[in-house]
Amino acid sequence: MNTSFYKKLTVIVSVVVLAVAAFASFSTRTASAIYDWDAAYVSQNVPTTLRVNEQVTVTVTMQNVGLQTWDSANGIKLSSQNPTDNFNWGRTRVDLGSNLVHQNQVAIFSFTIKAPSNPGTYNFQWRMTKDVAPGGWFGDYTPN
Numbered sequence: 001m002n003t004s005f006y007k008k009l010t011v012i013v014s015v016v017v018l019a020v021a022a023f024a025s026f027s028t029r030t031a032s033a034i035y036d037w038d039a040a041y042v043s044q045n046v047p048t049t050l051r052v053n054e055q056v057t058v059t060v061t062m063q064n065v066g067l068q069t070w071d072s073a074n075g076i077k078l079s080s081q082n083p084t085d086n087f088n089w090g091r092t093r094v095d096l097g098s099n100l101v102h103q104n105q106v107a108i109f110s111f112t113i114k115a116p117s118n119p120g121t122y123n124f125q126w127r128m129t130k131d132v133a134p135g136g137w138f139g140d141y142t143p144n
Contacts, residue, residue, distance in 0.1 A: 039139025
């Protein structure tokens, strides 16, 4: 039995949207730096080690600090980073689903990941992306 452990990344299965009066303090943006598409990292719940092929549920919480509402019509998703679009944890994107995330609300991405089958240290980092043109990545990266 291989007892190697892994650091992990995220893969999303469900998304929950919460109104954010209490979360407003998580944004590090200033009023002069508001963009159409922007995100502030709030939190994540991710184990620091995993066994080979182990599956666990993780959560990543991001706050919409931009002017535009996040929705699936604009292709808003959570995207794996470091390196960009890596498949280390089973997917490169996590869909927002049918949720609408308005300015100053948070999206809680809760999903199952599977540790790689090869022992080693793997980056676990995510960032919001807009997959509909004009697309691109935006906002904070989650900590690695």
